Amino acid sequence: AQSxxxxxxxxxxxxxxxxxxxxxxxxxxxxxxxxxxxxxxxxLQLLLKYTTGATLVKGINGFEAxxxxxxxxxxxxxxxxxxxxxxxYFCAVSGGGQAGTALIFGKGTTLSVSx
Amino acid sequence: NAxxxxxxxxxxLKTGQSMTLQCAQDMNHEYMSWYRQDPGMGLRLIHxxxxxxxxxxxxxxxxxxxxxxxxxxxxxxxxxxxPSQTSVYFCASSYSSxxxxxxxxxxxxxxxxxx
Numbered sequence: 001a002q003s004x005x006x007x008x009x010x011x012x013x014x015x016x017x018x019x020x021x022x023x024x025x026x027x028x029x030x031x032x033x034x035x036x037x038x039x040x041x042x043x044l045q046l047l048l049k050y051t052t053g054a055t056l057v058k059g060i061n062g063f064e065a066x067x068x069x070x071x072x073x074x075x076x077x078x079x080x081x082x083x084x085x086x087x088x089y090f091c092a093v094s095g096g097g098q099a100g101t102a103l104i105f106g107k108g109t110t111l112s113v114s115x
Numbered sequence: 116n117a118x119x120x121x122x123x124x125x126x127x128l129k130t131g132q133s134m135t136l137q138c139a140q141d142m143n144h145e146y147m148s149w150y151r152q153d154p155g156m157g158l159r160l161i162h163x164x165x166x167x168x169x170x171x172x173x174x175x176x177x178x179x180x181x182x183x184x185x186x187x188x189x190x191x192x193x194x195x196x197x198p199s200q201t202s203v204y205f206c207a208s209s210y211s212s213x214x215x216x217x218x219x220x221x222x223x224x225x226x227x228x229x230x
Contacts, residue, residue: 043221105157
């Protein structure tokens, strides 16, 4: 069975500060990992994904994440926060198989950015 | 390119009423799925389809039915609405059910309230 744990339901940072959103996963098969962002009253938009290959993945809007198999982690970072980064962020895992690309989501982390 | 289109955007139902949430995609995607989003719970998979004529249950299927008669459409039916089904519903699609690293595209959501 697969699962995702996002540590911290709410993270607050100052504008220009480092953003770190934590995600740990559990998977019995090699995982495919995703970060999605949801702006208020919007659908989900893909930030980045890890499938195979390079463990440091760069996404849109200056975000990146590093896959660490030994720590079963896929933390999301951004060097300098902007007000426009305020949103809810979801980590998700997909293991394929019969359910295909069905995503298992974490419970989400709301990012607040203060000026 | 419309992507994934959900209708309606908002709906209020009385307990016991039935309704269908519509989802259509114009990307010729093989795989489609329905999720519900509740505060603090992330997104949970209701039903999914790996192709026309093939559907299966996800994590929280009770009270919902689906069918997939065409590649484009994947409606979600509430048989007898209950207050516990008050939620935001998202439809998603991806181009392959076998390639687990493929990105899922999400609709804008349907906000359903059952009174």
